[in-house]
Amino acid sequence: MAETIMVAGGAGYIGSHMVHQLITDGYDVVIVDNLSTGHRKAVNPQARFYEGDTRDGQFLDEVFTKENITAVIHMDAFSIVPESVQNPLKYFDNNVIGMIKLFEAMQAHAIKYLVFSSTAATFGQPEQSPVGDNSPQKPINPYGESKLMMEQMMKWVDQAYGIKSVALRYFNAAGALADGSIGEDHQPETHLIPIILRTAMGEQDKLKIYGNDYQTPDGTNVRDYVHIIDLAQAHILALKYLQAGNPSDAFNLGSSHGFSVQEILQAARTVTNKEIPAEFAPRRGGDPDILVADSSRAKKVLGWKPQYDNIHDIIQTAWTWKQKHPQGYQDK
Numbered sequence: 545m546a547e548t549i550m551v552a553g554g555a556g557y558i559g560s561h562m563v564h565q566l567i568t569d570g571y572d573v574v575i576v577d578n579l580s581t582g583h584r585k586a587v588n589p590q591a592r593f594y595e596g597d598t599r600d601g602q603f604l605d606e607v608f609t610k611e612n613i614t615a616v617i618h619m620d621a622f623s624i625v626p627e628s629v630q631n632p633l634k635y636f637d638n639n640v641i642g643m644i645k646l647f648e649a650m651q652a653h654a655i656k657y658l659v660f661s662s663t664a665a666t667f668g669q670p671e672q673s674p675v676g677d678n679s680p681q682k683p684i685n686p687y688g689e690s691k692l693m694m695e696q697m698m699k700w701v702d703q704a705y706g707i708k709s710v711a712l713r714y715f716n717a718a719g720a721l722a723d724g725s726i727g728e729d730h731q732p733e734t735h736l737i738p739i740i741l742r743t744a745m746g747e748q749d750k751l752k753i754y755g756n757d758y759q760t761p762d763g764t765n766v767r768d769y770v771h772i773i774d775l776a777q778a779h780i781l782a783l784k785y786l787q788a789g790n791p792s793d794a795f796n797l798g799s800s801h802g803f804s805v806q807e808i809l810q811a812a813r814t815v816t817n818k819e820i821p822a823e824f825a826p827r828r829g830g831d832p833d834i835l836v837a838d839s840s841r842a843k844k845v846l847g848w849k850p851q852y853d854n855i856h857d858i859i860q861t862a863w864t865w866k867q868k869h870p871q872g873y874q875d876k
């Protein structure tokens with residue numbers, strides 16, 4: 545019988561791709577999501593869906609009682625950097641308290657494995673690039689701080705209760721399932737690639753490039769864009785790694801290539817064959833100059849082999865999704 549995995553946040557952008565990959569690989573999947581940012585239409589029909597909040601211990605208890613879950617993949621944190629700067633308590637409430645409740649329920653039901661969506665934002669303004677797994681973690685925004693607190697909780701929970709965990713620190717998750725059936729739909733959208741594609745469709749006049757005076761070659765922020773399906777595959781490898789008896793750990797996941805905002809814009813112009821007007825605008829709060837991953841440990845230790853190593857291919861998958869779903873899921 546197939547093993548049952550809970551995906552907390554399985555109706556979200558990253559979660560829906562995670563669920564797809566688990567089902568493709570033969571797992572049985574339980575989704576928990578409060579649909580605050582996730583979408584009912586992104587819920588995979590082959591998974592069992594429980595609508596509720598991970599801060600609600602009784603709700604979690606009911607799900608764990610009903611289902612024979614062996615491991616949890618946690619991807620239900622809020623994750624928008626500028627929003628977290630404006631509303632930090634929203635982030636500490638949802639992210640940190642949600643994690644406490646999840647761990648309490650996992651402990652009560654003797655669930656021993658957790659794979660957690662952490663983030664490059666835990667590193668803040670890294671002193672070195674690319675950023676290795678053991679680089680100092682000094683977040684510069686509340687989102688990154690909340691995820692660092694969650695990572696720290698994982699260490700002590702392992703020590704006290706023996707719940708083994710892997711934190712996967714993504715750099716910039718991008719793209720969509722290649723057939724365009726699921727993809728990125730945030731309300732409001734703040735992420736670069738979907739905003740560029742929205743501009744390509746004529747839904748807004750111009751892309752605003754937030755800051756051109758950063759310490760980077762062209763003055764715009766440099767980020768490491770990693771395909772969402774490559775991320776999903778890393779979670780399954782991390783789960784297998786823990787189940788094979790390995791200790792708790794943390795890995796950085798990126799493509800190891802940095803692209804400036806202007807380079808992403810140029811690549812999107814090539815992929816879409818559209819002009820995509822843009823203008824420089826003031827800096828946004830909380831943006832570090834450069835974030836590029838050193839993912840060598842994930843490759844070596846977990847055996848991670850990312851399939852997408854070309855930014856045009858990554859943007860193409862997001863473009864396919866956008867063309868098939870110009871208004872997103874339209875379920876909000």
Ligand code: UFG
Pocket residue numbers: 623624625663664665714715716717734735736737739751752753754755765766767805828831835
């Ligand atoms: N940007 C623009 N114009 C826009 C939107 C974004 O210039 O309209 C710029 C941003 O200033 C930033 C870059 O594009 O320099 C990427 O911004 P995103 O909002 O797409 O992504 P972030 O780098 O802010 O954050 C993302 C995730 C976080 C994660 C982080 C890790 O949202 O959860 O990547 O690198 F922590």
